Amino acid sequence: MSHAGTLFSIYQKHLTRTPDAIMLVQDGQTVSYLQFDRQVQATTDWLMKQGIQPGDHVAVWLINRIEWLVLLFALARIGATLVAVNTKYRAHELQYILTNSQATTLILQLNFKKIDFAAVVKDVDPEALRHLQRVIMLDADTSTPTHLLGRPVVAFSVTDAKVTADVNADVTTATPITPTKRSPVDGPSTLADQNMAFFTTSGTTKGPKLVMHTQRTLSEHAGHVASGYGFGEPGDKLLAALPLCGVFGLNSVLGAVAGGMPVVLMDFFEGHTAAALIHSEHITHVFGSDEMLRRLTENSDPTPFPSLKTFGFASFSPRFIDLAKALIPRGIPMRGLYGSSEVMALFSLQKADMPIEERALGGGYTAAGALATVRARDPDSGELCPPGISGELEIHSPTLFKGYFNNPQATKDAFTEDGFFKTGDLGYTRTDGSFVYQSRMGDTMRLGGFLVDPTEIEQVLAEQPEIKSAQVVGIEIKGQLKPVAFVIPSDTQSGRTNNETIDPAIILNRLSKQLAAFKIPAHLWFIDAFPATASANGDKFQRVKLRELAEKNLASSTSA
Known part of the structure; x- marks a missing residue:
């Protein structure tokens, strides 16, 4: 039976043709397509028994693990939406996502060695989470609280499904559930075109927006990646080192699965x-x-x-x-x-x-x-x-x-x-x-009548022996937009964070021989580190903070 456009279609072909082939590897444990599918079916049944229905928004706040992917496909079969929560989020960001996504369920773990999820949860205001009904806990033990965020905690208890799967079972039984309830924003009634996942933009000055993708957009893109880049040739294997909570990590994994390429998961x-x-x-x-x-x-x-x-x-x-x-x-x-x-x-x-x-x-x-x-x-x-x-x-x-x-x-x-x-x-x-x-x-900056990419100036600055890295922003000086530069010194141990140790004028004079005059920074300041915001894929520099710092520096020098 074909389920074109649904998330299940990503691995349907491999489940039918090579059910025992390896799909996932983590910590030395291998999972075949058939074992994965059986775990998805068991998890689907279990989630529905917990009250999760088509149209529900379910926040998943987990590090990379097989269960993350199982939950994604199980929620797809139900017709629910997975809200991908960045593992780097702190309390304010977690509360914002849970509130604005209207999540009815939060699925998390508390005891991962690299991230103290419990400490983050303590600073979330339970009263702000008016849609949240339940919390589901992975790796629950005797120390797991009975309530979290003012909601009852249910232990996730289907972890053995992939181990007990009957490898001789019929592989055609994985049929998505027909939705009986839909969120008013879910769009068309077909399962493939309902909202499947919410991803967050990396908002820096405002709260991040929630980006909506359907099962169809996820599954079709996985197919494009697999065929467009030749995934699945003999011997191919992907290392999934990026967080699944971001599209960079998830799309590479789904593309590999669509291409029949085994995936090795890294939790961190x-x-x-x-x-x-x-x-x-x-x-x-x-x-x-x-x-x-x-x-x-x-x-x-x-x-x-x-x-x-x-x-x-x-x-x-x-x-x-x-x-x-x-x-x-x-x-x-x-x-x-x-x-x-x-x-x-x-x-x-x-x-x-x-x-x-x-x-x-x-x-x-x-x-x-x-x-x-x-x-x-x-x-x-x-x-x-x-x-x-x-x-x-x-x-x-x-x-x-x-x-x-x-x-x-x-x-x-x-x-x-x-x-x-x-x-x-x-x-x-x-x-x-x-x-x-x-x-x-x-x-970008409009300098001398030209649209200028700041990385061009940053690259030349970073080539100077005194400089390890550079960031350039544009600010208004005497009614004109001018570039200014912040740089991290190449040798911080010798006190080179002090402008008196290295003369910026000497560096800027060198630049005048390499760049057009309108691209030469009007000012150059040394800095210990660039302001950054954490995203699922790495830290991203906040140029808006550098602009604020530049304006402050100019105001200080003017008053002086």
């Missing part, structure tokens, strides 16, 4: 542990940030991972080109990519045979091929940009998000009249149909 990323798993499990595919790659390769052999075929990475720092030039010759198959909660992660990927300078850039060739369209629009004139000219990237794809939950105005503002998603990202298209991501539009 650690460089040395990941390196050991790549060796022992003969990992071929890893996706992550440039910082993860640095930690993965530090203190490693000159050619550390011969089994790797692809390391798709997203850059959160300005020196990723230098990183690529250092690591690609060592056999690390780095490829820049692009994605977001709205368009899905692994939306695009650069080709492996491109020159290093092009291969490391964000963007690439879309997984959906001709089904997806990317264009750039000049933010001032409103005209579409020809290839090679930077503008705001706009994307049309069959797997775009369906809107922001309970926020119709933000949803309307996010799309053009002809249905393209306005990404808020600066980039340009190439003549071959691919594209390049440069930076967030809010980070």
